[in-house]
Amino acid sequence: MALRAVDIHGKKYNRSLFVCVILIATFAGMLMGTSLGTALPTLMTDFHIDLATAQEATTWFLMANGIMIPVSAYLSTKFPTKWLYIAAFALLLIGQYISYSAPTTNWHLFLIGRVIQAIAVGITMPLMQVVIVYIFPAEKRGAAMGLGGLVIGMAPAIGPTLSGWILNSDHSFFGFTLTNSWRSIFLLPMFVIGIDFILSFFILHDVIPNENIKLDWRSLVQSTLGFGLFLLGLTNVANSHYDGWFDLPHVVLPGVVGIFFIITFIWHQLEMNKPFLDVRVFKIKQFSITTLLTSLSMMVLMGIEMMIPTYLQEVRGLSPLSSGLTLLPGALIMGLMSPISGAIYDRAGAKRLARVGFMILTMATLPFLFIGLTTPTDFITVFYSLRMFGIAMVMMPLTASAMSALPQDKAADGTAANNTSRQIASAIIVSLLSSVTQNIANTQGPAASLKTANIFEYSRKTLDAMLSGFHVSFAITLLLALLGLIVASFLHAGKVINQSDDLLENKEGI
Known part of the structure; x- marks a missing residue:
């Protein structure tokens, strides 16, 4: 594969440097999605808020990100690739700085910064996948999508470990000190995005054909x-202030x-000649099945990703750093395997990888149903790592297969549809499991009077109730992994190569 490529204006550019810049920047942006998970106790103390309010730092990020992704198809078609990236990087820097500098008396300003960050990531994440479709030939796309797995999968996985390490103590880099404060969690990504923002003017090019379409x-x-x-x-x-799933207003x-x-x-959209988001892409069977499987894999990932750090800190009493280090090997394994699984996809296709991956996910999730108050952390590390191995075998091959099932000019619509589905799936599973865990902990927890009568018995029953909530949440995650294993059998055998526009048109009558 030649390093030099040509953009839509006929100008040569370095494809490797181009991909490197967008991968690093998107990785730094996506770290923001989960990196505050281990910082919630610190946020609660500094802003004088409860846990339900502190969780808005994550939920509002997910919500704003989910809103923005459907718009990405229009933006990538309307605006030049280079300047769209530059605008997104600038927006990300602004959002990170607002949250970083927000006074502890103004929680809403902190959330505004989080929303701005999510809007920027809602542009860069799907745009990265569209760019890969346009700048790599079909036979190389799996490996390139595998590198994208370092962003989409590894960034959320490594976020808790990184923030736990930052919160543990002060750290110095090149004479610059990161203090053990939640504010420092924003500094490292800001530094990386700042460098990428400058490099973007020289390295990025317009690679996606544009149309002067009206909004x-x-x-x-x-x-x-x-x-x-x-x-x-x-x-x-x-939110603990509301009545769960049946809260009407x-x-x-x-x-x-x-x-x-x-x-x-x-x-x-179905009535429009040039839709804002072409939902007709779901009429292609391979795209629909792979998008469903990608959403299921994201739910299985987030189902454990959001629960285990809470279990380790609230039930086992580990520090943020210790809980992060428990999960670090899994994050590293996923980072290592994502490009490898992408390369395997280029030879074998997605069906075999998906079936093996979901089988590993099912078997590695089962032991979490039996964790207790004294389960060794090594046990959790091993099976969490196996799960991340399974995720790596599933996530990027399925994404590459979904994109390859579409005509190239539908890449932006397909990416937006795929990412929107995945984001909604993430929001559903986080809300579902948080609600289930909290409700079970509340209903099975001890009476408040026991706290004064026998504090030790009160603590034991509280931990038992929390464990019951975690066990049910892990059982739901296991069922989703089994569902993924079943659905994977309907995938097309072998590798899917880009279909023609005629295929999309023929499918429209189905």
């Missing part, structure tokens, strides 16, 4: 209200209204 405001409003309200309802489920109403706008959005 369909009706579609934008329907998309924003639909996905925004639906995800808002989901994120409110875990905060969960049910926004969820139902959101679904209504999503349906009207889809209907409107």
Whole structure:
């Protein structure tokens, strides 16, 4: 593969440097999605807020990111690739700085920064995948998507470890000190994004063909209200101030209204000659199945990813650093295996990898149903690492297969649809498991009077109730892994090569 390539203007550029810049920047942006998980106790103390409020740092990020992803198809078609990236990097820097500098008396300013960060990541993440489709030939795309797995999979996995390490003590780099404060969690990504922002002017090029399409405001409003309200309802489920899944004004109403706008959005897209987001891509069987499997794999990933750090800190009493180090080997394994699985996909296709990967996920999730108060951390590390190995075998090959099932000019629409589905799946599983765990802990927990009568018995029963909640959450995750194993059998055998536009048109009558 030659290092030199040509952009849409006929100018030569270095493809390896191009990919390196966008991978590093997107990785730094996606770290923000999970890196604050281990910092929640610190945020609660500094901002004088409860756990439900502190969790908004993650839930609002997921919500804003989910709203933005459907817009990415329009943006990547309308605006030059280089300047879209530059704008997104600048937006990410602004958002990170707002959260970093927010006074502890203004939690809402902190959240505004988080929303701006999520908007930027909602542009860079799907744009990265579209760029890979355009700059790599089909026979090399699996390996390139494997490198993308370092971003989409490893960044959320390594986030808790990195933040735990930062919160453990002060660290110095080139004479610059990172203090053990939640603010320092933003500094390292800001430094990386700042460098990439400067390099973007010299290394990035316009590689996606542009069209002077008009913004369909009706579609934008329907998309924003639909996905925004639906995800808002989901994120409110875990809020301790509300009544769970049946809270009418905060969960049910926004969820139902959101679904209504999503349906009207889809209907409107099907009526348009040039849709805002071409949902017809779901008429291609291979794309639909791989998108479903990618969403399931994300749910299986997040199902353990969000629960284990909480178990390690709240039940086992580990420090943020210790809980992060327990999960670090799994993150490293995923980072190592993602490009390898992408290369295997180029030779064998996605079906075999998906079946083996979901089988590993199923077997490695089962032991988590039996963890207790004295389960060795090495036990958790081993089976968590096996799960991440399975995720690496599934995630990027499925993404590459989904993109290869589409005509190249539908790459932006396919990427937006694929990522939106995955983001909604992540929000659903985080809300579901948080709600289930908290509800079981509340209903099976001891009476408040026991706390004064027998503090030791009260503590034991509280931990037992929390464990019961975790066990049910892990059981749900196991069922999702089994479902993925079943659905994987419907995948196309072998590798999928880009289909022609005629295929998409023929499928439209189905």
